[in-house]
Amino acid sequence: MNIPNSVEIAESVKMALAEDLGSGDVTADLIAADTVARATVITREAAILCGQAWFNEVFRQVNPSIQITWHFQEGDAVQANDILCHIQGNARGMLTAERSALNFLQTLSGTATATRRYVDLIAHTQCRILDTRKTLPGLRNAQKYAVRCGGGVNHRIGLYDRVLIKENHIVAAGSITAAVAQARRLHPMIKVEVETEGLIELAEATAAQADIIMLDDYPIEMLREAVKITAGRIPLEASGGVNMDTVKMIAETGVDFISVGSITKHVHAVDLSMRFELQDFKA
Numbered sequence: 001m002n003i004p005n006s007v008e009i010a011e012s013v014k015m016a017l018a019e020d021l022g023s024g025d026v027t028a029d030l031i032a033a034d035t036v037a038r039a040t041v042i043t044r045e046a047a048i049l050c051g052q053a054w055f056n057e058v059f060r061q062v063n064p065s066i067q068i069t070w071h072f073q074e075g076d077a078v079q080a081n082d083i084l085c086h087i088q089g090n091a092r093g094m095l096t097a098e099r100s101a102l103n104f105l106q107t108l109s110g111t112a113t114a115t116r117r118y119v120d121l122i123a124h125t126q127c128r129i130l131d132t133r134k135t136l137p138g139l140r141n142a143q144k145y146a147v148r149c150g151g152g153v154n155h156r157i158g159l160y161d162r163v164l165i166k167e168n169h170i171v172a173a174g175s176i177t178a179a180v181a182q183a184r185r186l187h188p189m190i191k192v193e194v195e196t197e198g199l200i201e202l203a204e205a206t207a208a209q210a211d212i213i214m215l216d217d218y219p220i221e222m223l224r225e226a227v228k229i230t231a232g233r234i235p236l237e238a239s240g241g242v243n244m245d246t247v248k249m250i251a252e253t254g255v256d257f258i259s260v261g262s263i264t265k266h267v268h269a270v271d272l273s274m275r276f277e278l279q280d281f282k283a
Helices: 006-021 052-062 091-121 140-149 167-173 176-186 199-207 220-230 247-251
Strands: 036-043 067-070 083-090 128-130 163-165 192-196 212-216 236-239 257-259 272-276
Touching: 006 052, 006 091, 006 140, 036 091, 052 067, 052 091, 083 091, 091 128, 091 140, 091 247, 091 272, 163 167, 163 176, 167 176, 176 192, 176 199, 192 199, 199 212, 199 220, 212 220, 220 236, 220 247, 247 257
Parallel strands: 128 257, 163 192, 192 212, 212 236, 236 257
Antiparallel strands: 036 083, 036 272, 067 083
């Protein structure tokens, strides 16, 4: 499970610290510069752990002498009140890094946790959960990684790695057939996906030999009919109206993928807490 490269992680952390630190941490200045402390990070709820690389990088940039010992691996399921890691080192640095580090960890763990919930609901089928481009600005690759930690599959990363012909593209191009043909001419090595809104468009996208067909807001019976019509010749992605109550029914129609925007868009950050062990303070 490859994480975004170290340069990208470092840049994300640098921006997060810049907006938090500004001209300096005036509260951490209250602590003597040579004070050493120990702390633990605890989860207050069950979750899928994700974001360790970003968490570690925050502390590294603030004070590289701070040591972090993790008790779980990326993608592990953790339970309420589990101790995720121990941190030891310069107290000022730990206090300065705390919020930014937790922000990364709780947000990415939230994305991974939401993904796993959907994945578990359809585990009895062959269907896979896809993410979308509805990600937090600046955290696209980080959230895409979190989706993988949760057992999901990445859809296109951006506008550059897959042609996705949607309603407005079809109108502008004149037809699905024309849009697919133009995509093949301009980008012959890139997969072409077509969004359809009914069985007539499905038939045209099939005839145009799209690589993947999106079934947007199809009722359950129409999803079943689409699966029957295509008979496994073209992968089908169901989209729209997907939530915890509907995902199982959608998966059971036989579609290959279900895209869920909420796993990256409506992030419920995991409740984490960093607690200093005051008895370990020393100057």
